[in-house]
Amino acid sequence: MSLWEYANPVKFLGLSARVQPYLWAAAAICVVVGLTWGFFATPDDYRQGSTVKIIYLHVPAALMAINAWFMMLVTSLIWLIRRHHVSALAAKAAAPVGLTMTLIALVTGAIWGQPMWGTWWAWDPRLTSFLILFLFYLGYIALWEAVEDPDTAADLTSVLCLVGSVFAILSRYAVNFWNQGLHQGTSVPVATGGRTVADVFWYPLLISMVGFGLLFLSLVLYRTGTEIRLRRTRALLARSRKDV
Amino acid sequence: MTLSIQNLAVARGGVPVLGNVSFAIAPGQALILRGPNGAGKTTLLRTIAGLQKPLSGVIEGADETIAYAGHADGLKAMLSVAENLQFWAQVFGHSDIEAALAAYQLGPLIDRLAGTLSAGQKRRLGLARLMVTGRRVWVLDEPTVSLDADAVAMFAAAVTAHLGAGGMALIATHIDLGLNAQTFDITPYRATADTRSGASDEAFL
Amino acid sequence: MPELGKYATEVMAAYGASLLLLAGLVLLTLRKGRRARAELAKIEAQRRG
Amino acid sequence: MIALLRRDLMLAFRAGGGFGLGLAFFLIVTVLVPFSVGPQSELLSTIAPGVLWLGALLACLLSLDRLLALDFEDGTLDLLATAPLPLEAALSVKALSHWLTTGLPLVLAAPVLGLMLNLAPSGFMWLIASLALGTPALSVIGTFGAALTVGIKRGGLLMSLLVLPLYVPTLIFGAEAARRGAMGLDPGTPLTLLAGITLGTIALMPFASAAVLRMTLR
Numbered sequence: 001m002s003l004w005e006y007a008n009p010v011k012f013l014g015l016s017a018r019v020q021p022y023l024w025a026a027a028a029i030c031v032v033v034g035l036t037w038g039f040f041a042t043p044d045d046y047r048q049g050s051t052v053k054i055i056y057l058h059v060p061a062a063l064m065a066i067n068a069w070f071m072m073l074v075t076s077l078i079w080l081i082r083r084h085h086v087s088a089l090a091a092k093a094a095a096p097v098g099l100t101m102t103l104i105a106l107v108t109g110a111i112w113g114q115p116m117w118g119t120w121w122a123w124d125p126r127l128t129s130f131l132i133l134f135l136f137y138l139g140y141i142a143l144w145e146a147v148e149d150p151d152t153a154a155d156l157t158s159v160l161c162l163v164g165s166v167f168a169i170l171s172r173y174a175v176n177f178w179n180q181g182l183h184q185g186t187s188v189p190v191a192t193g194g195r196t197v198a199d200v201f202w203y204p205l206l207i208s209m210v211g212f213g214l215l216f217l218s219l220v221l222y223r224t225g226t227e228i229r230l231r232r233t234r235a236l237l238a239r240s241r242k243d244v
Numbered sequence: 245m246t247l248s249i250q251n252l253a254v255a256r257g258g259v260p261v262l263g264n265v266s267f268a269i270a271p272g273q274a275l276i277l278r279g280p281n282g283a284g285k286t287t288l289l290r291t292i293a294g295l296q297k298p299l300s301g302v303i304e305g306a307d308e309t310i311a312y313a314g315h316a317d318g319l320k321a322m323l324s325v326a327e328n329l330q331f332w333a334q335v336f337g338h339s340d341i342e343a344a345l346a347a348y349q350l351g352p353l354i355d356r357l358a359g360t361l362s363a364g365q366k367r368r369l370g371l372a373r374l375m376v377t378g379r380r381v382w383v384l385d386e387p388t389v390s391l392d393a394d395a396v397a398m399f400a401a402a403v404t405a406h407l408g409a410g411g412m413a414l415i416a417t418h419i420d421l422g423l424n425a426q427t428f429d430i431t432p433y434r435a436t437a438d439t440r441s442g443a444s445d446e447a448f449l
Numbered sequence: 450m451p452e453l454g455k456y457a458t459e460v461m462a463a464y465g466a467s468l469l470l471l472a473g474l475v476l477l478t479l480r481k482g483r484r485a486r487a488e489l490a491k492i493e494a495q496r497r498g
Numbered sequence: 499m500i501a502l503l504r505r506d507l508m509l510a511f512r513a514g515g516g517f518g519l520g521l522a523f524f525l526i527v528t529v530l531v532p533f534s535v536g537p538q539s540e541l542l543s544t545i546a547p548g549v550l551w552l553g554a555l556l557a558c559l560l561s562l563d564r565l566l567a568l569d570f571e572d573g574t575l576d577l578l579a580t581a582p583l584p585l586e587a588a589l590s591v592k593a594l595s596h597w598l599t600t601g602l603p604l605v606l607a608a609p610v611l612g613l614m615l616n617l618a619p620s621g622f623m624w625l626i627a628s629l630a631l632g633t634p635a636l637s638v639i640g641t642f643g644a645a646l647t648v649g650i651k652r653g654g655l656l657m658s659l660l661v662l663p664l665y666v667p668t669l670i671f672g673a674e675a676a677r678r679g680a681m682g683l684d685p686g687t688p689l690t691l692l693a694g695i696t697l698g699t700i701a702l703m704p705f706a707s708a709a710v711l712r713m714t715l716r
Contacts, residue, residue, distance in 0.1 A: 008447060009447050009448055011495050035464075039460075039464065044454065049455065049456050050453040050456045050457070051456045051459055051460060052459050052493055053453075053460050053463075053464075054459070054460060054463045054464075056516040057463060057464065057467045058463075058474065061467070061550055062494070066491050085447050087449070094473070096477075097474065099436035099472075100470055100471070100474045103470060104466075104467045104470050104471070106465065107463070108463045108466070109471070111459050111463040111466070112459070112463065114459060126520060132663055132666055135659075135662070136663050138659060139656075139659045139660040139663060141567040142648065142656055142659055142660075143647075143656065146647070146653070146656050147649070147650060149257050149258060150258070150445075151258055152649075152713055152714065152716065155476050155710075156646055156710060156714070159646075159706060159709060159710050159713075160646060160660065162706075163642065163664070163703075163706050164663070164664070167663070167664045167666070168666065169668075170667040170695065171663075171666045171667050171670075173667075174666065174667040174670040174671060174691075175666075175670065177670070177671075177674070177687075177688070177691070178670045178674060199489050206557045214472075219474070219478055220481075222478060222482055223478055223481075223482070225479055225480070226482040226485045226486075227485075228448065229482075229485040229486060229488075229489045230485050230488075230489075231445065231448050232446070232448040232449070232489055233485070233488050233490055233492055234448075235446075235448040235449055235490045236449070236489075236492050236493070236496065237492065238257075238258075238259045238445070239259075239449070240492075240495075240496070242466050255582065275590075293580050294579075294580060295576060295579060295715055295716065296716040297716070308582060310580060311580070312576065312577065312580045314573055314576055316571070316572050316573025316576070317572070317573060318569075318572055318576070318577040318578075319571040319572060319573040320505070320509055320572070322509055322512040322576075323505070323508065323509065323512075327505075327508070330501075331502075331504075331505045332502055332577070334500075334501030335501055335502065335578070335581045335582075335583055336581060336582060337582065373577075398655070438508075
């Protein structure tokens with residue numbers, strides 16, 4: 001049995017209904033444990049004081065903001081190549097989640113920046129890149145809303161996602177070139193090869209990141225289900241009009 | 245080269261409207277499409293012209309041979325009659341617009357801006373466009389809208405001349421053009437449950 | 450309650466704003482999902498009935 | 499292709515064609531800047547390259563929604579899609595005519611406006627060079643945005659939302675080159691990168707635009 005069978009909307013609904021309770025529970029546990037641990041049980045940083053606690057929100061949200069776009073890119077490609085409806089609808093479902101994650105990353109970044117850099121907003125390359133990502137999410141969602149025919153909307157948004165990805169990467173380099181920023185180096189070890197945060201901060205951060213990831217997954221599965229039901233409603237209505 | 249359609253199924257906005265449509269048009273022949281409003285004539289014609297993909301079925305002999313004329317004429321109000329026609333002639337790699345002007349008696353209007361023409365005159369210009377494409381198959385959607393009796397006669401003459409030169413025509417129309425042509429009623433071909441496969445929203449049913 | 454020191458406002462604001470955004474997202478998602486379910490159920494009932 | 503270019507240029511220059519609108523917009527925006535930031539000549543001369551680039555970008559954006567929308571409404575796009583000319587070529591020509599009627603006049607007008615904003619003398623050459631290199635990219639990317647939104651009623655605002663983020667790299671490198679030029683620094687690096695973006699978009703974007711337009715016309 002191939003994975004593509006779950007590209008059938010009805011099969012997908014069945015599977016997603018089975019795994020969703022566990023996912024939601026795991027997501028809730030991880031988010032609550034990670035954030036509570038981070039908020040109540042970690043020491044202050046000797047330089048940053050208690051503001052270091054913002055990391056448990058900021059880093060996972062930023063990570064998911066990028067991952068969500070990456071997931072949309074992959075599902076858009078699958079839609080364009082294999083034309084599986086679930087794939088296109090999953091991309092549509094993920095966009096608002098990614099948008100919210102981007103917003104959280106931006107807001108927490110601004111609040112963190114205030115005491116650290118002495119300003120709410122600095123045109124730091126990373127913050128700026130996230131702002132641009134935010135604009136891409138807005139445009140993507142607006143395009144989905146604006147096109148009436150769902151298949152055309154899926155086609156157009158998929159191409160926008162592809163082209164947008166290229167330009168997002170270009171923007172990232174352009175922004176780096178434009179302003180070497182204030183931002184501290186990356187705190188996530190996979191990116192640098194060596195960990196830059198101490199263990200006391202790292203474990204709650206890890207749990208938080210897993211939690212945000214699971215939360216993202218649960219939300220996307222649920223929202224994809226919603227989109228499938230909306231499409232089914234639309235299809236049934238169209239048929240009943242024709243049959244009368 | 246014959247234009248042949250086999251088992252064609254077409255959809256409008258993801259919903260199948262016609263299925264199992266088959267016909268063929270040989271050089272020198274015309275086919276008149278008939279059917280009530282909303283039956284799918286326009287969708288069928290746009291599919292044959294290559295503007296949208298069929299759900300299923302085969303269209304043969306349509307590559308680079310079709311000149312399509314839909315509800316809109318593609319005229320620019322700020323260009324003159326001659327400029328409009330010349331533009332389309334050049335796009336299709338030709339330059340001679342005299343025959344087309346003569347066939348629709350557009351000679352006296354040649355320097356008028358298309359925006360100042362009456363609806364019927366615009367339509368005549370839109371139909372004259374077909375003659376400058378040099379394409380062998382004319383696919384026409386309600387070509388006689390806003391034409392008066394004289395203009396309809398001009399159109400019928402132009403189609404007859406086109407057929408006489410080995411051309412083909414597929415015309416959706418309600419009026420009798422006086423052409424020696426077969427008619428094809430699409431009403432019985434309305435999409436039914438078993439011809440619906442391939443519709444884009446089928447997966448959701 | 451942990452001792453947040455002089456940055457208490459910032460930390461609380463960050464947690465407050467983030468949790469609010471997350472809660473809003475989850476609520477909107479659930480509301481839209483419920484509506485879609487209800488509408489589909491209605492139409493499926495009509496088709497059968 | 500030449501016929502299409504000639505027709506588009508002819509239409510732009512005829513009454514109601516919109517030629518000069520972008521230019522007038524550019525002029526007005528630039529003239530409004532001193533009113534909003536004050537008349538100090540040092541300040542103006544610092545921000546001049548950026549203001550001129552932003553003004554040119556907005557002026558390009560302004561005329562984009564006419565680029566394909568008019569041809570869509572009167573059926574020209576349907577007919578072009580069935581013509582022997584590939585849609586990719588047709589859209590490249592459309593972008594070219596947009597650049598000739600909007601981008602090129604902006605490049606030529608920029609030095610005059612630079613004078614009014616007290617642009618440093620060393621900056622003029624680089625301003626013109628960066629605009630001349632960058633505005634074609636704006637036209638090509640804009641054509642993609644126009645193709646995306648052509649079937650949408652009142653798509654103009656949506657198009658701005660989609661196109662502006664795509665303009666970010668071009669704006670950054672273009673304005674950076676002009677700024678470095680004005681400050682007497684070497685603008686070589688940003689100018690090279692800008693040229694890279696322009697060449698890349700000219701080569702690749704028409705395919706994306708044509709793909710998107712085919713999806714809309716269906």
